[in-house]
Amino acid sequence: MDIENFKTTLQNVSPISEDEWRNFEQYFSCRKLHKNEVLWNKGEICNHLIFINKGLIYCFYDKFDKEIVTNLYFENSVFYNDYSFIQQEPSILTYIALEMTEVIVVPRIALYEMFDKYKSFERLGRMMVEKNYAFSLKKGLNFNVNNAEEKYLNLLTSTPSVIQRVSLKIIASYLNITPEHLSRIRKKIFVSTS
Secondary structure, X not given: OOOHHHHHHHHOOOOOOHHXXXXXXXXXXXXXXXXXXXXXXXXXXXXXXXXXXXXXXXXXXXXXXXXXXXXXXXXXXXXXOHHHHHHOOOOOOEEEEOOOEEEEEEEHHHHHHHHHHXXXXXXXXXXXXXXXXXXHHHHHHHHHHOOHHHHHHHHHHHOOOHHHHOOHHHHHHHHOOOHHHHHHHHHHHHHHHO
């Protein structure tokens, strides 16, 4: 598996020396997930950082026997289950591959060793957390301020391939609307652009 994408993604956040990178990459393992294969189940403790080299993962929780989608992770995403990873408590979310997905897996313990050993990694970790926090704030504002059509258009703008790769049911759940409402929005947009 190509790890250069992972290196580039991290380097774009904060510089890492070649020696530090070589030390870091010894901890990597690569994993291929089949479509609908679970990465993490609800109730498990998240002990790994994930980088998606190829593919797509979504996460959700169950509410009244319905999947409530909280996130979609595409290529070049770096993530973990924040609360479970940091607090070492069971996750309330389930993470599933939506298509054949290749990931790089980094154990939590290795990440913390790198933080202790290299100031640059501690800085990288802080900057990644800040970047993810800022993204969460922006996503929250988008979801709380914008109407359903605006949320859908923002999703299409940020991730144009979402329509080809994710079912409308999952997109609707992610946008916190019904599939029927999403169909009306899509029809309205199609009519206005025709």
